[in-house]
Amino acid sequence: MASLFPSTLHPNTDSEINVALEMETRNPVQNKRGVDAFKTATVQRRSEDGVFLTWEDLYVTVSNGKNGTKSILQGLTGHARPGELLAIMGPSGCGKSTLLDALAGRLSSNIRQTGEILINGHKQVLAYGTSAYVTQDDTLMMTLTVREAVYYSAQLQLPDSMTKSEKKERADTTMREMGLQESVNTRIGGWGVKGISGGQKRRVSICMEILTRPKLLFLDEPTSGLDSAASYYVMSRIARLGQRDGVRRTIVASIHQPSSEVFQLFHHLCLLSSGKTVYFGPASAANEFFALSGFPCPTLQNPSDHYLKTINKDFDKDIEEGVPGAISAEEAIEILIRSYESSGRRQQVTKEVAEIRKQSYGEMERKRKRASFLNQCLVLTKRSFVNMFRDLGYYWLRLAIYIALAVGLGTVFYNIGDGDGSVQARGSLVTFIASFLTFMAIGGFPSFVEDMKIFERERLNGHYGATAFVISNTLSALPYLVLVSVIPGAIAYFLPGLRSGLQFFLYFALVLFACMMLVESLMMIVASIVPNYLMGIITGAGIQGLMILVGGFFRLPNDIPKPLWKYPLHEIAFHKYAYQGMFKNEFGGKMFPNHQNGDDILRNTWHAEMGYSKWGDLAVLLGMIAFYRLLFLGIVKGAEKFKPLMIKAFMSKKTTQVMVNPSSTPLHGGKL
Numbered sequence: 001m002a003s004l005f006p007s008t009l010h011p012n013t014d015s016e017i018n019v020a021l022e023m024e025t026r027n028p029v030q031n032k033r034g035v036d037a038f039k040t041a042t043v044q045r046r047s048e049d050g051v052f053l054t055w056e057d058l059y060v061t062v063s064n065g066k067n068g069t070k071s072i073l074q075g076l077t078g079h080a081r082p083g084e085l086l087a088i089m090g091p092s093g094c095g096k097s098t099l100l101d102a103l104a105g106r107l108s109s110n111i112r113q114t115g116e117i118l119i120n121g122h123k124q125v126l127a128y129g130t131s132a133y134v135t136q137d138d139t140l141m142m143t144l145t146v147r148e149a150v151y152y153s154a155q156l157q158l159p160d161s162m163t164k165s166e167k168k169e170r171a172d173t174t175m176r177e178m179g180l181q182e183s184v185n186t187r188i189g190g191w192g193v194k195g196i197s198g199g200q201k202r203r204v205s206i207c208m209e210i211l212t213r214p215k216l217l218f219l220d221e222p223t224s225g226l227d228s229a230a231s232y233y234v235m236s237r238i239a240r241l242g243q244r245d246g247v248r249r250t251i252v253a254s255i256h257q258p259s260s261e262v263f264q265l266f267h268h269l270c271l272l273s274s275g276k277t278v279y280f281g282p283a284s285a286a287n288e289f290f291a292l293s294g295f296p297c298p299t300l301q302n303p304s305d306h307y308l309k310t311i312n313k314d315f316d317k318d319i320e321e322g323v324p325g326a327i328s329a330e331e332a333i334e335i336l337i338r339s340y341e342s343s344g345r346r347q348q349v350t351k352e353v354a355e356i357r358k359q360s361y362g363e364m365e366r367k368r369k370r371a372s373f374l375n376q377c378l379v380l381t382k383r384s385f386v387n388m389f390r391d392l393g394y395y396w397l398r399l400a401i402y403i404a405l406a407v408g409l410g411t412v413f414y415n416i417g418d419g420d421g422s423v424q425a426r427g428s429l430v431t432f433i434a435s436f437l438t439f440m441a442i443g444g445f446p447s448f449v450e451d452m453k454i455f456e457r458e459r460l461n462g463h464y465g466a467t468a469f470v471i472s473n474t475l476s477a478l479p480y481l482v483l484v485s486v487i488p489g490a491i492a493y494f495l496p497g498l499r500s501g502l503q504f505f506l507y508f509a510l511v512l513f514a515c516m517m518l519v520e521s522l523m524m525i526v527a528s529i530v531p532n533y534l535m536g537i538i539t540g541a542g543i544q545g546l547m548i549l550v551g552g553f554f555r556l557p558n559d560i561p562k563p564l565w566k567y568p569l570h571e572i573a574f575h576k577y578a579y580q581g582m583f584k585n586e587f588g589g590k591m592f593p594n595h596q597n598g599d600d601i602l603r604n605t606w607h608a609e610m611g612y613s614k615w616g617d618l619a620v621l622l623g624m625i626a627f628y629r630l631l632f633l634g635i636v637k638g639a640e641k642f643k644p645l646m647i648k649a650f651m652s653k654k655t656t657q658v659m660v661n662p663s664s665t666p667l668h669g670g671k672l
């Protein structure tokens with residue numbers, strides 16, 4: 001080995017690092033020892049560059065309602081260091097994802113946490129964008145091809161100091177590293193549309209998060225859905241990322257069933273069972289620990305298979321039935337946990353954590369460099385526009401149904417004329433168009449929810465902020481909303497023969513457009529609060545139903561009961577202004593053949609407020625659009641800023657009352 005790595009103990013250049021890793025990749029078993037020594041020395045030499053993550057006495061509990069609390073993680077202590085790959089392993093449900101979430105500061109709001117998580121020895125908020133997290137689910141834009149998805153991501157995340165071609169180059173290299181070169185032109189796909197495979201989606205997700213070469217990277221089951229060869233290549237590239245371009249990166253990954261080759265790539269191993277540590281330490285020393293604890297790995301068996309089999313109690317009864325004298329998994333786990341707790345390894349980990357705390361590393365960067373706000377808005381608008389164009393359910397289906405409905409309306413109210421009955425018919429027609437035609441915008445809700453999920457993932461990983469998202473979402477929808485309001489609007493306007501004159505049609509189309517925009521904005525607000533298809537559609541439909549009820553047509557404004565229904569509901573329902581604007585447009589200043597005056601009809605039949613013109617109603621509608629969009633932005637930003645604080649306050653209050661380990665301190669202040 002010495003001849004292969006002449007400077008192993010004192011590595012000097014990045015090319016030596018790459019040669020060493022390449023050797024390990026080609027012949028992992030033979031070169032293991034040399035590479036281990038190399039890794040240790042390298043980590044020591046470069047340690048000041050990266051992110052040290054430590055956690056001590058970490059307890060995580062979830063409230064089970066009336067059944068009290070359930071412990072998910074119990075007293076975990078460990079560390080992840082720059083240049084190292086820490087693997088978290090254990091049976092399904094043992095708490096791997098929860099540990100990753102806790103370390104990344106992303107626990108959900110019903111979860112409480114105590115213990116100390118430090119970044120570079122400081123209690124520091126893990127701000128959006130300072131780390132990257134590849135979650136278990138692949139939330140990707142299904143209408144884009146792999147290449148498009150990664151290119152857009154590169155343009156959003158990489159700083160403006162890089163040229164467009166450099167960004168593309170980085171994206172191409174990363175796709176190649178993840179073995180995606182064959183599928184770059186295939187659409188990602190999703191429900192109902194076949195696209196790339198699950199394993200390829202996994203790699204696209206990883207690709208997007210490693211584009212920026214983050215200093216702290218969390219991966220939740222990066223190899224799920226991959227065959228053993230792909231798992232090895234993906235993991236080796238992730239491991240290589242930890243020591244690439246002269247920067248030491250800290251990588252924490254949960255993983256199921258690594259092959260022995262993949263296992264060789266891990267520097268440290270955290271083995272969990274039911275939320276407790278079975279082993280934490282160098283991956284290469286785990287075999288010895290199991291052997292000393294009375295569970296030696298049989299020859300020729302993959303060590304990780306042996307560890308997981310030993311500590312899996314889910315199928316204990318079935319497996320062990322009829323095997324005389326066999327020790328149960330429950331007992332084996334107890335023995336291993338006790339053995340670890342009393343081992344020198346455990347003391348070593350505590351010592352290492354204390355040493356990291358003692359060092360005065362600088363605080364982690366609060367914000368990383370990324371594309372400028374303007375660039376982000378442009379890229380996001382383009383991406384969203386393409387997505388809306390390709391997703392049939394977003395606008396095209398709606399346009400087709402609106403046209404069919406408009407033809408229906410046009411024939412039912414065909415040529416209504418100016419006779420006695422036409423006043424009621426005109427009123428009913430414009431009311432139907434302003435309420436029920438726009439009501440159907442809730443059909444786009446599933447697409448909004450998908451957009452919100454993608455936004456949530458990208459925002460948490462710091463790709464861009466809420467303002468850029470809201471602006472781009474608004475801009476990209478505009479052309480489609482013009483289409484879906486003007487084409488069906490024209491059919492429903494001219495077939496029945498509503499008021500003639502282009503200026504009247506244009507006003508009508510403007511009000512219709514404003515209503516469509518308002519319903520969309522309302523549904524975006526609902527999607528940001530209730531990210532569930534069924535509940536969101538019901539909530540959105542319910543709110544609109546109420547607004548239509550008090551809008552001033554089904555019950556005339558002067559007849560609406562005063563408290564609540566008239567004030568404030570009638571006043572804040574956008575339908576009031578849409579109906580009034582359309583009525584004024586249709587009847588205002590018009591003389592009917594039977595000598596009926598349009599203004600009198602407005603006053604007496606429709607109880608319209610005559611103190612201001614139809615333009616006043618349109619102005620209110622436009623103001624409401626701005627208000628709804630700002631409200632949406634406020635909710636998204638508020639969730640970003642206040643939720644963690646509220647939860648933190650709530651948790652620190654609870655900590656003193658209920659926590660399993662009262663001596664530990666509350667969370668490190670991550671986003672929840």
Ligand SMILES: Nc1ncnc2c1ncn2[C@@H]1O[C@H](COP(=O)(O)OP(=O)(O)OP(=O)(O)O)[C@@H](O)[C@H]1O
Nearest residue numbers: 062072091092093094095096097098099108110111
């Ligand atoms: N928000 C939550 N509310 C209630 N229970 C939770 C919550 N999060 C996690 N749990 C519970 O905690 C346990 C550990 O879950 P976790 O997802 O961390 O396991 P895991 O080891 O990652 O599992 P897998 O390998 O199957 O993904 C599970 O029993 C799970 O039901």
